[in-house]
Amino acid sequence: MxxxxxxxxxxxxxxxxxxxxxxxxxxxxxxxxxxxxxxxxxxxxxxxxxxxxxxxxxxxxxxxxxxxxxxxxxxxxxxxxxxxxxxxxxxxxxxxxxxxxxxxxxxxxxxxxxxxxxxxxxxxxxxxxxxxxxxxxxxxxxxxxxxxxxxxxxxxxxxxxxxxxxxxxxxxxxxxxxxxxxxxxxxxxxxxxxxxxxxxxxxxxxxxxxxxxxxxxxxxxTGVGNCHLFIDKEAQVSMSIDIAINGKTQRPAVCNSIETILVEQQWARNHLTTLNDALIEQSVKILGCAKTQTLDSRVESATEEDYYTEFLDYIVAMKIVESVDQAIEHIEIYGSRHSEAIITENRENANKFLNEVDAAAVYHNASTRFTDGFQYGFGAEIGISTxxxxxxxxxxxxxxxxxxxxxxxxxxxxx
Amino acid sequence: MxxxxxxxxxxxxxxxxxxxxxxxxxxxxxxxxxxxxxxxxxxxxxxxxxxxxxxxxxxxxxxxxxxxxxxxxxxxxxxxxxxxxxxxxxxxxxxxxxxxxxxxxxxxxxxxxxxxxxxxxxxxxxxxxxxxxxxxxxxxxxxxxxxxxxxxxxxxxxxxxxxxxxxxxxxxxxxxxxxxxxxxxxxxxxxxxxxxxxxxxxxxxxxxxxxxxxxxxxxxxTGVGNCHLFIDKEAQVSMSIDIAINGKTQRPAVCNSIETILVEQQWARNHLTTLNDALIEQSVKILGCAKTQTLDSRVESATEEDYYTEFLDYIVAMKIVESVDQAIEHIEIYGSRHSEAIITENRENANKFLNEVDAAAVYHNASTRFTDGFQYGFGAEIGISTxxxxxxxxxxxxxxxxxxxxxxxxxxxxx
Structure with a gap:
């Protein structure tokens, strides 16, 4: 035996x-x-x-x-x-x-x-x-x-x-x-x-x-977390930056950290460089789509594979999207059903995101880093099911x- | 594609x-x-x-x-x-x-x-x-x-x-x-x-x-039901027979019907032939252990394989056991974790059986045939999980x- x-x-x-x-x-x-x-x-x-x-x-x-x-x-x-x-x-x-x-x-x-x-x-x-x-x-x-x-x-x-x-x-x-x-x-x-x-x-x-x-x-x-932050058109700038930095850099090696930031196009035109200033100051390498690179030359080119990757490191993928629907579709394709967040003051878009994104935990105006048994008040955690x-x-x-x-x-x- | x-x-x-x-x-x-x-x-x-x-x-x-x-x-x-x-x-x-x-x-x-x-x-x-x-x-x-x-x-x-x-x-x-x-x-x-x-x-x-x-x-x-009825020493005779007949013959082809009857040895010595009279009258073929055959010559010999078998037919396996513990052990080995019943007036044995038998549904003095979404009041049933x-x-x-x-x-x- x-x-x-x-x-x-x-x-x-x-x-x-x-x-x-x-x-x-x-x-x-x-x-x-x-x-x-x-x-x-x-x-x-x-x-x-x-x-x-x-x-x-x-x-x-x-x-x-x-x-x-x-x-x-x-x-x-x-x-x-x-x-x-x-x-x-x-x-x-x-x-x-x-x-x-x-x-x-x-x-x-x-x-x-x-x-x-x-x-x-x-x-x-x-x-x-x-x-x-x-x-x-x-x-x-x-x-x-x-x-x-x-x-x-x-x-x-x-x-x-x-x-x-x-x-x-x-x-x-x-x-x-x-x-x-x-x-x-x-x-x-x-x-x-x-x-x-x-x-x-x-x-x-x-x-x-x-x-x-x-x-x-x-x-x-358990545990594979390819988590996204979606910054919607009506997202507060400072809140978006705080949550992006917290999600990406507080503890990059854990599953509830952010791996891709999706940015609504109009918000991106106005605030992308401010967001990226903050990320780069924290030593985060940014890999983005062509549109991201057009708006900010410091962004390196992202491959298709990067959007599937759980970097677990000071690296973030970035993509400009046209709408909350496009963000939801991106997450549907590339996400690992762990934790996903939307930053927006638009209640309709927030509800759409929370209802339609298929993941264990969906956040409105809060960091994905909260997905944790102790944070949720369970007093223990054997893992995070995806x-x-x-x-x-x-x-x-x-x-x-x-x-x-x-x-x-x-x-x-x-x- | x-x-x-x-x-x-x-x-x-x-x-x-x-x-x-x-x-x-x-x-x-x-x-x-x-x-x-x-x-x-x-x-x-x-x-x-x-x-x-x-x-x-x-x-x-x-x-x-x-x-x-x-x-x-x-x-x-x-x-x-x-x-x-x-x-x-x-x-x-x-x-x-x-x-x-x-x-x-x-x-x-x-x-x-x-x-x-x-x-x-x-x-x-x-x-x-x-x-x-x-x-x-x-x-x-x-x-x-x-x-x-x-x-x-x-x-x-x-x-x-x-x-x-x-x-x-x-x-x-x-x-x-x-x-x-x-x-x-x-x-x-x-x-x-x-x-x-x-x-x-x-x-x-x-x-x-x-x-x-x-x-x-x-x-x-879903659905594989090798279900047992255990008739304990202190089981009422008529109740045991009613539940055995209901469990085996009401609808033999369904998963919550009884496939094996385990009988406590002293009860068997006093009442086995009465139980078997009722089963045989309903055209049930009985396949039993050597002890069962000694007590009732109408019982045919059961193979090891029979105790694993979901007959879904007018056939029942039978075994004489010494105690509730031996019944629980038999069910642990041969059961499919579907529905299991004990007939007894002894509260301690009943609780032991209900606590220790590892199955979806465990019954005291009731038929295993109740395991059903409609009987449980769920109003629907997609199947019975084992x-x-x-x-x-x-x-x-x-x-x-x-x-x-x-x-x-x-x-x-x-x-």
Missing amino acids: SEVVEKAKIAKQVCRKLSTTSSEAKNQAILAIAQGLLQNIDVIVAENQKDIDAAIANQTSQSIIDRLILTEARIKDMVEGLEQITQLEDPIGEVLLEKALDSNVLMQKVRVPFGLIGIIYEARPNVTIDAIGLCLKTGNAVLLRGGSNAIHSNTCLVSIVKKALQGTEVSPDAVQLIEGLDRKLVEEMLTLNQYLDLVIPRGGAGLIQMVVQKSTVPVIE QKLHARGPMGLPELTSYKYRLYGQGQIRQ | SEVVEKAKIAKQVCRKLSTTSSEAKNQAILAIAQGLLQNIDVIVAENQKDIDAAIANQTSQSIIDRLILTEARIKDMVEGLEQITQLEDPIGEVLLEKALDSNVLMQKVRVPFGLIGIIYEARPNVTIDAIGLCLKTGNAVLLRGGSNAIHSNTCLVSIVKKALQGTEVSPDAVQLIEGLDRKLVEEMLTLNQYLDLVIPRGGAGLIQMVVQKSTVPVIE QKLHARGPMGLPELTSYKYRLYGQGQIRQ
Whole structure:
């Protein structure tokens, strides 16, 4: 039996018990994990150093090494994250609907865990702890597959977690990490319908697409954000600039940052250079259409491909459009259904944009950077869904649950 | 461009408009379809006859021919179904959550259509009309792929639908039927992520499995029901028999009928032959474990495979179990997560069963035959989901929708 099947099977076996474990016991288990991490900061940092050394030896890019590093401060952030999760309401057992059927059978629609959730992710080892906390809180077992460059960190973290769970009502078997580095193990996970109830990939566009293409287990796609800002004819100039700068430069490497700015032609004739002054001052490279270049010679030429690109960098694509309709059409073609914003004082255009743009989150006169579980007040986030099935946008605890119908009769049969 | 891509593209193009079409206009369109069907009963019956003739020539089984037949009465049932759909509340636009974020951005979580839904189904041509009615009501366009043996019926029905829509606010383009019979067209549909937002297969286990295995488009699995009745030690005898007979014989060919009866050993020693008398009187063949056969020589021997089988016929598998735990374990291994029932006067065992059995619907002292959108009061049903992502159990109108976040600011940026 392969490592994947073996671990999935072990985890699945504890799902039934975990699904009925009390909120208090689940919280105690999560706090025990937090305690375990605090007591092992030195060990974690030492194991993490092995990953860093290997990454340096492999000439890994600095941005990936940055994500890989676990310092005492970052470990304490992980601990704080776990503590926050214990403060959140447990969604499991919530009665979503209750009614008597015609035959007087009492029906309850009740929130239940999925069962076993697979999480496939890349460099950042803090995802290991986040995912464990969120899955256990919602009564789910979890099968983790982290990036190969974080293997020492992840193995160490999961071993601390399993040890911490030993004294609790949550079985250490509920948390499993695939340690083998062969990529085929991921493909094996993706077809393990017998044990896995859900797979959530977290990472770059390549990973997400691979999972969507190969998985027969239900998937929630997350995180690819080719987000647009549309500056309409009647947009306030300073507001447009503030939101463009916030969306592009506050944290360029995250999925809710802006990748393309669409500018209404008349606004562009009057204010494009002012907008571009601000972008260029923030070291943003602008790649634009021919019309943009005519209005501002500092703009470099954009290719068709640029409009599809999630730069995740100080680069923005730009295009002049004739109307809100043309903006909506551009987003329909190039967008990734994540977050889209319109700046305008025209209420009709705003409503048209919010109604017709097909995305998880649509903004009027606000930054796309707000698309985030914590900003939305969910208190947690396992990822941001860009698909429409089950969950859309920031996913908190309820999005990690399913439901079942419980029916109570006194011998009723169907007529 | 293939027929599938061409039709999907046409349908996708009207999604944006359809998503904002008023409830009144959508209802008028559905009533126009109903009117069109009523005016064309003779044409439909004549086209349907071609399918029947071909089925007879192909020596198709009588049960499939029964599902294929469209009589005046069945067409009027379809019309009535459409009229009922217009009476239901439109879920689109419902505000599911509204709150001000910390930054005073107003957030609304609003129900929206999926966009373009693919329905892949088998013999029954009434599904064509059901699916069109339910999809249009929820603002979704629909790409249909029916069984090849119903091609004349389906082509005729869709052509009537498209003609009826011409005078309405809903574009005839919103309804598309794949007419080509090549099976490769289905596979093409299943990887059309660019246009299709969701695929729902309706049919036998083979079709469902094929779709789950091959689709990269998100899927909702429906309808395979390997349902169990567990008769516990403290089960009332007459209630157990009534529910066994109702579950097995009221309509054996449907997914919520019972396929296996699990009997607690002590109850079995006292009452098994009485139960079996009733089953045999209803012409039910019983396939049982060795213990069952010892208690009742009329029981034939069951194979391991029988416990996995959805007989959809007057056949039931039977097994003696020692406890509610053993019943739950059997269901965990062999069940299809559809509907499961326990008969008992023991409240603790009932709760254990309802909490721990992992299925869409779990029943205490009631028949599994209640798992149905109409019985649950949803007023409609596109299918019964046996997966946990998005929808579980009977799917009504809300299950054919997604949601989006709309956010209204006054220039807020993220700090």
